[in-house]
Amino acid sequence: MQPNDVHAAWLPPEAFRAIGSRRTLVCGEGTLVDTVRAEVARACARYGGSVDRPPPRPASADRPAAGASYDLVLALVPAALLPVAAAAVDVGYRRRHGSGALGEEGFLLARHAEVTVVLAEAPAGLLYGLFHLVRLGESAFGLTRPTELHRPATRLRMLDHWDNVDVHPVMGQVERGYAGRSIFWRDGARRADLTRVGPYGRLLAACGVNAIAVNNVNVHATEARLLTDRLGDVAAIADLLRPYGVRVHLSVSFAAPVTLGGLPTADPLDDGVRAWWAEATRQVYETIPDFGGYLVKADSEGQPGPFGYGRSHADGANVLADALAPFGGVVRWRAFVYNHRQDWRDRSTDRARAAYDHFTPLDGRFRDNVILQVKHGPIDFQPREPVSPVLAAMPDTRLAVEFQVTQEYTGQQRHVCYLAPWWSEVLGYAPWGDDGPTVADVAAGGGLVGVSNVGDDPFWTGHPLAQANLYAFGRLAWDPRLDPVAVLDEWIGLTFAGSAPDASGIVRRTLHGIMDDSWRTYERYTAPLGVGFMVRPGDHYGPDVDGYEYSPWGTYHFADRDGVGVDRTRASGTGFTGQYPQPWRDVYESVERCPDELLLFFHHVPYGHRLHSGSTVIQHIYDTHFAGVEQVTAMRRRWEQLAGVVDAGLHARVRERLDEQVRCAEEWRDQVNAYFFRKSGVPDARGRRIP
């Protein structure tokens, strides 16, 4: 199933013990049902259970439908023939919900007459039901269980791979990848060895992800050809993912009609261009009938787009949408459009404003199968940003929220940084106030998208603990209301299911101690109070307080001898606060009401400004930077308790990364503290050493 030298992540064989030791009946047909059957059979081969199909003909007296003899029934309904317990659950379900309530991916889990029953109305639901049982382990077979109906919060739960086919001279094989090379591409071609792809799809299905984009949103010359003469490579990947219900999407270049089609223009209103997209797309579906759709980064950081032809982004997106519509495909169009050649002297341009300014005038002008994909914050995946105001400003457009699972700005998989608490905060944010819808509600219509953190590293994600981010992304996409600490607990239970039973307490305690608060710890020792971008230019790793201060990228903190922060108020700044609805437009506008953690995102304040916490800004900077390093040191100490308890290779890998995290956190502490001490001249109230 999985190459031996590759870590099993959250699906080690031991996670299937409860299922594998039981008698199971799987009812239904189709590729995904076959996958369910194969999973159960593999578990049974290890743990001594059995798996059956229903008898070929209706039950007769001598061959009853055998209700009592199974511990577990996984069934696609309606079914002609169900064991007694499953039939009873089915009747109960229908009485309560009618049919169709489970949808394409949902499932029902019940316990009846000592049989655990999973029902689904479509094969994918059965697969998700199976992996839910894996998560539950023995408790799926406990004496009583409440009946549970599970359906994903949104249809599109996907990962975008920023994988290049050619090794990019600056960005490498995987742009912002920290886990080795691509599992799909190598040195300009599809990898000859795609053995990681199937197991990857399996891991994705087990956390609820149902689609991936196989190439970088920055589409270079070779990658562009995946749409045409290299389509076979995409089809090969799709074939390996199909058994796990994972559909494939492709990043395409807006200039493709010119660069691939030889047309004189890529103007979206040109008939020849429309015909070209229609025909290219027809061929895609001929080759990959369940193809998901296109992803486009247009007019952004040098990528071509409709602006080049004097057209709007609605015109641009709609031409692709029209080509995809007959086949049920979607185009995901990124809202990450801003001026990356800004003059740092120009204080009126504000990158945070850009997506809203570009896209909100187009609300209602996109086709139904266009999804506008919005980064969760207005700038760029910093460890702390407010929620993008675009998410509250386009009621007539399908919106997807984009998270960065790959840790570009959060420690690059050298630092432990469990991101789910952050995502959960974003998803639970209520742009119109507490009684209104949340970001998760807004995203339900478009989807949740994460930039993948996976590569060909034996641990998949470089840092073994970064697997938790991938897992949690999928789980939150399925159900954004899940508690991120509970999700982490699930992940720990599954991933370390193979460690000695008496070790499970210490493994859980230690990992929660290290990971629960690790995002806030990361925030403490890096850029303070939401100001962001004090990273080294280019690779974005480690501190460089002024690295972007005089650059064209629009990411400034404006620190001087008196104070720090960006004035984004309507009263005296860039007016960005005005992009939010009430109550937030006034909360953010007010230096008194603005939440501490976002203060410098919205306001330029003197170093002596007092936070809600009671501390001054300058003292907060010192305190959090000292505290952050202490917490990382404590993480490293804690991890030593698991030596000899968890797998030795995994232990060594995490230890090596924690050493680097301590080193890097100290560097952050010292550079940031020294910088602000030198600027402000204010000493640390606690007299600690600042270099």
Ligand code: GCW
């Ligand atoms: O965060 C920035 C990254 C770029 C990336 C871009 C984007 C793929 O530094 O590497 O390009 O965002 O999201 O398009």
